[in-house]
Amino acid sequence: QQQVKQSPQSLIVQKGGIPIINCAYENTAFDYFPWYQQFPGKGPALLIAIRPDVSEKKEGRFTISFNKSAKQFSLHIMDSQPGDSATYFCAAREGNTGKLIFGQGTTLQVKP
Amino acid sequence: GAVVSQHPSWVICKSGTSVKIECRSLDFQATTMFWYRQFPKQSLMLMATSNEGSKATYEQGVEKDKFLINHASLTLSTLTVTSAHPEDSSFYICSARYQYEQYFGPGTRLTVT
Numbered sequence: 001q002q003q004v005k006q007s008p009q010s011l012i013v014q015k016g017g018i019p020i021i022n023c024a025y026e027n028t029a030f031d032y033f034p035w036y037q038q039f040p041g042k043g044p045a046l047l048i049a050i051r052p053d054v055s056e057k058k059e060g061r062f063t064i065s066f067n068k069s070a071k072q073f074s075l076h077i078m079d080s081q082p083g084d085s086a087t088y089f090c091a092a093r094e095g096n097t098g099k100l101i102f103g104q105g106t107t108l109q110v111k112p
Numbered sequence: 113g114a115v116v117s118q119h120p121s122w123v124i125c126k127s128g129t130s131v132k133i134e135c136r137s138l139d140f141q142a143t144t145m146f147w148y149r150q151f152p153k154q155s156l157m158l159m160a161t162s163n164e165g166s167k168a169t170y171e172q173g174v175e176k177d178k179f180l181i182n183h184a185s186l187t188l189s190t191l192t193v194t195s196a197h198p199e200d201s202s203f204y205i206c207s208a209r210y211q212y213e214q215y216f217g218p219g220t221r222l223t224v225t
Contacts, residue, residue: 032212043118043205043216044156089155098144100207100214102155 003027004092006103013080014111021075021106023090028071032093034100035064035075037086044089048075080110113139114210118217125196126225132192133220135206141186142208147179150203150219162189196224 006023013019023033034049050057050064050073057064061078077084090103115138125131135145143164148156160170160181168181178200180192189208193200205219 034213036216041203041219041221043116043207043219046213046215049213097161098209098214099146099158099161105155107153 004090004101004103006090006106008106009104010107010109012109012111015081017080017110019077019080019084019108019110021088021090021108022072023074023092023103024070024072025092025101026071027092027094027101029095030092030101031095033064033066033073034091034093035062036089036091038089038105039086047088077108080108082110082112084108085110114213114215115139116206116208116215116217118206118220120220121218122221122223124223124225127197128195130192130194131196131222132190133204133206133222135189135191135208135217137187137208137210137215140208140210142189142210143186144209145183145189146207146209146214147181147189147191148205148207150205152203156205159191193222196222198224200224 004025035047036044037047038044048059048062063076066073088106091100117136119134145162147159150156159174160168162168162181162183164183170176183189201224207214207216
């Protein structure tokens with residue numbers, strides 16, 4: 001079964017902390033791994049994405065680490081701010097169809 | 113760039129009626145769009161893949177006669193919920209594929225009374 005497992009379900013950090021969200025997958029046919037940020041009542045917004053031939057990608061305060069052999073990837077948010085409080089979803093792209101398989105989501109709260 | 117809009121943003125309808133939701137790619141052409149449903153505090157569930165000029169491909173368990181999808185142009189896909197029931201109340205979100213990415217619309221909140 002194609003599945004992406006995401007953890008933790010929720011996370012609380014202090015301002016300036018570095019929350020880390022983890023995802024694991026089984027299907028080696030996945031060829032692209034984006035992260036989305038979603039605020040309540042809004043659609044998901046693309047945050048950052050990585051291909052499996054790259055081990056790390058950084059954009060601003062957001063970093064993806066990718067471990068192909070372990071089939072795991074994670075999102076790190078540096079110097080987190082209260083405005084980063086949102087739900088984060090990892091996803092994996094099915095190469096032949098282009099469909100995204102989403103993780104269960106992580107609700108992040110950054111306390112001032 | 114890569115902006116996707118949805119209309120309406122929210123709609124309330126009575127049980128048994130039909131509701132149409134529009135998804136538009138504003139600054140790019142999208143041969144493929146996707147429709148998702150999201151229940152409160154849950155992840156996005158793919159309902160169907162919409163390809164311009166051809167029939168939509170529905171995910172297992174999604175009733176294609178209930179959720180009618182039409183992708184008539186490169187910038188517009190529509191989802192029609194037919195004979196809506198209270199259990200169809202949900203947050204419906206579309207996305208459009210542009211180059212290698214999927215960009216999401218702001219979502220449509222459907223409430224069936």
